[in-house]
Amino acid sequence: MRLFDTMTRELxxxxxxxxxxxxxxxxxxxxxxxxxxxNFRTFVLQDVFRRTLELSGxxxxxxxxxxxxDDKTIRDSQAAGxxxxxxxxxxxxxxxxxxxxxxxxxxxxxPSAVEHIPHQIKMIEELVEKGHAYSSEDGSVYYKVSSFDHxxxxxxxxxxxxxxxxxxxxxxxxxxxxxxxxxxxxxxRRDEDGDNFWESxxxxxxxxxxxxxxxxxxxxxxDTFDLHSGGVDLVFxxxxxxxxxxxxxxxxxxxEHWFHxxxxxxxxxKMSKSAGNFYTLTQLCEAGFSPAELRYVxxxxxxxxxxxxxxxxxxxxxxFPALAGAKQALQRLAKxxxxxxxxxxxxxxxGFEAALEVENLxxxxxxxxxxxxxxxxxxxxxxxxxxxxxxxxxxxTPKQATVELxxxxxxxxxxxxxxxxxxxGCANVPAQxxxxxxxxxxxxxxxxxxxxxxxxxxxxxxxxxVKDTKxxxxxxxxx
RNA sequence: GGCGAGGUAGCCAAGUGGUAAGGCCGGGCUCUGCAAAAGCUCUAUCGCGGGUUCGAUUCCCGCCCUCGCCUCCA
Numbered sequence: 001m002r003l004f005d006t007m008t009r010e011l012x013x014x015x016x017x018x019x020x021x022x023x024x025x026x027x028x029x030x031x032x033x034x035x036x037x038x039n040f041r042t043f044v045l046q047d048v049f050r051r052t053l054e055l056s057g058x059x060x061x062x063x064x065x066x067x068x069x070d071d072k073t074i075r076d077s078q079a080a081g082x083x084x085x086x087x088x089x090x091x092x093x094x095x096x097x098x099x100x101x102x103x104x105x106x107x108x109x110x111p112s113a114v115e116h117i118p119h120q121i122k123m124i125e126e127l128v129e130k131g132h133a134y135s136s137e138d139g140s141v142y143y144k145v146s147s148f149d150h151x152x153x154x155x156x157x158x159x160x161x162x163x164x165x166x167x168x169x170x171x172x173x174x175x176x177x178x179x180x181x182x183x184x185x186x187x188x189r190r191d192e193d194g195d196n197f198w199e200s201x202x203x204x205x206x207x208x209x210x211x212x213x214x215x216x217x218x219x220x221x222x223d224t225f226d227l228h229s230g231g232v233d234l235v236f237x238x239x240x241x242x243x244x245x246x247x248x249x250x251x252x253x254x255x256e257h258w259f260h261x262x263x264x265x266x267x268x269x270k271m272s273k274s275a276g277n278f279y280t281l282t283q284l285c286e287a288g289f290s291p292a293e294l295r296y297v298x299x300x301x302x303x304x305x306x307x308x309x310x311x312x313x314x315x316x317x318x319x320f321p322a323l324a325g326a327k328q329a330l331q332r333l334a335k336x337x338x339x340x341x342x343x344x345x346x347x348x349x350x351g352f353e354a355a356l357e358v359e360n361l362x363x364x365x366x367x368x369x370x371x372x373x374x375x376x377x378x379x380x381x382x383x384x385x386x387x388x389x390x391x392x393x394x395x396x397t398p399k400q401a402t403v404e405l406x407x408x409x410x411x412x413x414x415x416x417x418x419x420x421x422x423x424x425g426c427a428n429v430p431a432q433x434x435x436x437x438x439x440x441x442x443x444x445x446x447x448x449x450x451x452x453x454x455x456x457x458x459x460x461x462x463x464x465x466v467k468d469t470k471x472x473x474x475x476x477x478x479x
Numbered sequence: 480g481g482c483g484a485g486g487u488a489g490c491c492a493a494g495u496g497g498u499a500a501g502g503c504c505g506g507g508c509u510c511u512g513c514a515a516a517a518g519c520u521c522u523a524u525c526g527c528g529g530g531u532u533c534g535a536u537u538c539c540c541g542c543c544c545u546c547g548c549c550u551c552c553a
Contacts, residue, residue: 027553035553042553070551155549156482183550209551231553232483238551262484263547270547300502301492306546310490322491325503332502335517370493378493382501389501392518449512456514467515 001056001372003049003227004304006235006258007154011374014053016226017256022053023061023221025255027213027230027238028110030067031091032076034280035098037294038264038271041307042231044298044416045261045375047104049229051414052371055355063220064107066092069114070209074196084196085114098281101291103416105352109220113212120207120215121200123249124185132248134178139188139203145181148244154258155236183241184208210241217254218246228255232262261303267312277311289323292418296326299377299415334419336388337408343401352413361407362400363387371414384411429475433459437466437475444468 002011016022026046029035035043046064053060067073068088077087099106124141127133132147145151177183189197189204197204217225223246230239239258246254263270266277284294301307310322341347349357361368364387370380391404412419440455456466465476 029553039553046553072551157549181550233548233552236482236549241550261553263553265546268546272552296502297491304484305492306484308491308546314489321503325491328504329502376493378491378502379500382493385501444512447512453513465515468511469516 001052001058002374003257003259004374006260012257014058014226014257016058017224021059021061022227023225024050024063024227024229024259025213025217025221025225026062026064026107026228027234028064028066029095030070030072031088031095032073033091034282035095036271037279037281037284037298037309039231040098040102040281040294041264041298042261043099043104044102044295045303045377046229046259047102047416048299048371048377048414049259049375050105051352051416052368052375054352055368055410055414056372061109061221062105062107063109063111063216065213065216066095066110066112067209067212068092068112069117069196069207069212074193074206077196078192078194088114098291101281102295103292103418105416111216111220113207113216116212116215116219117198117207119219120211121186121198123211123215123218123245125201126249127185127245130248132244133185135186135202136177136188139186139205140184141186141202142177142182143185143241143244145179145183145244148248150247151181151244152240154243155240157236157240183210183237185211185245210238211245213238214242214245214249214254217242218250223250223252223254225255227257227259229259229261232260235260262306264298264307264309266309268308271309279309279311284320284323287320287323289320289327290420292330292420293323293326296330296417297322299417300326300381302378303375330417330420333384333388333412333417334421336392337405337412337419340391340396340401340405340408343396343398344405345398346402348402348405348409350409355410355413358406358410360403361410362404363391364404364407364411367411368414377415380411380415384408429464433462433464433475437473440466441473 001014003014004010005012014022026043029039029043050060050062066088069084073084073088077084080087096106124133127143128135128141131144133141133143135141151157185208186200186202187206187208188202189206193206197206217228228239228242235258243254246252265271266275266279269275269277271277271279281291281294285291297309298307311320312318313321364384367380367383367387370376370383387408394400396404436455436459440452440459443451443455459466459475463477466473467476
């Protein structure tokens with residue numbers, strides 16, 4: 001499989017350094033609140049990446065950390081009057097629930113930052129010893145950027161003119177740095193941190209953000225590993241700083257490949273709480289959409305392209321046209337799968353494990369190929385629908401249908417798309433409504449159209465909708 | 480100011496040096512009492528101006544516009 005590499009700015013073939021297992025690290029969430037759909041664009045596409053890798057026959061080892069100690073987790077746990085770990089484990093669990101709902105495969109390993117503070121301290125000691133870090137009077141330790149020749153390579157910093165404080169995010173605990181570009185490895189204890197401090201050779205304090213990833217990568221993936229991934233915003237400074245820390249420490253190239261995912265936009269602009277366009281999975285589910293529908297939207301654009309999540313229609317109503325479209329598209333995919341099942345004469349296997357076994361993808365080979373070429377999810381999706389159109393026109397033998405069905409399912413597994421189950425009406429229909437629907441059915445059978453339509457209107461007035469099917473009728477909440 | 484991405488049908492979104500995938504919506508048709516569902520089908524010359532070329536949406540130059548990032552935000 002080929003993938004764009006941020007460092008070299010070119011598509012590169014992926015092959016495991018150790019010849020066996022492709023080992024990669026994804027920067028995980030900071031667990032201090034609900035993850036938003038922008039976070040999930042990244043995590044979902046990383047998941048599609050991992051699935052594609054495995055379905056291509058490569059063995060994968062996926063590590064994704066949890067940032068469960070930093071200034072925000074400390075601040076918000078204090079505000080909530082909770083112990084740090086109690087606070088972060090709550091949000092960690094919510095994150096896991098969302099990931100599962102979105103059908104993301106769990107990473108093989110999910111190390112937590114707060115459980116690796118000794119590893120971080122050890123690394124800082126090494127950096128101080130090698131002259132790449134210095135401590136300040138307040139008990140903080142900073143990385144000396146000027147000591148690392150390659151600093152800025154990933155983000156092409158040498159070509160930039162950094163505008164001091166352009167992001168408006170410089171915080172006051174950065175006062176004691178020698179140079180603005182230097183960053184904290186260790187931060188001295190502050191009163192407002194409460195119980196959240198750890199002992200270190202520089203006194204009590206807390207770890208800096210960038211270091212956790214360097215320490216955990218080294219611990220679980222070694223000095224050099226295959227690929228490192230995260231959102232584009234992490235290119236600078238986070239990944240730049242990770243490289244500086246790790247490579248200054250080990251003397252080895254940290255990662256062979258850098259995989260960055262472009263942000264999601266909402267209605268053409270940046271998502272933010274203040275703009276009122278900050279969406280979580282829970283909110284979208286409450287609005288009547290499913291996680292699978294969100295996933296479909298999230299993979300509908302190429303990962304190096306901004307994805308415009310349309311939340312408001314042209315009249316400004318927040319009714320999520322993008323998700324409504326996804327609902328339709330998934331419905332069609334499900335119908336198609338069902339028709340193939342009928343033609344094949346068997347239900348067949350389904351699921352990621354089963355997909356790994358399939359070799360002949362039939363008409364869907366192109367789609368997997370599209371994923372293998374720089375993870376082109378929209379192209380893959382387009383090819384799926386094109387194949388469907390052709391297959392519908394064809395007269396398949398049961399054997400051919402079986403092959404196509406298996407191929408189709410492999411691609412759905414690669415994308416991690418879960419198709420909606422065939423709906424057989426709604427479970428919570430009030431008895432009174434069911435009786436009316438039954439009466440309408442009887443009127444209809446006796447060809448009393450007037451009465452049948454009258455009853456249907458009457459039912460509609462209560463918020464329910466009767467639809468006829470091949471065998472009879474079904475009742476759903478009116479949409 | 481610097482760096483980066485991008486401007487393709489009503490919306491979303493691929494792609495290519497030889498006149499542009501796919502999805503949603505919408506229109507038409509078929510089917511069924513009607514409706515719904517389903518099936519079939521229709522809808523663009525690719526921001527603007529130059530250049531290179533037999534030929535550019537695709538390459539180069541200029542311009543306009545949008546979006547993101549610029550030290551702890553996926």
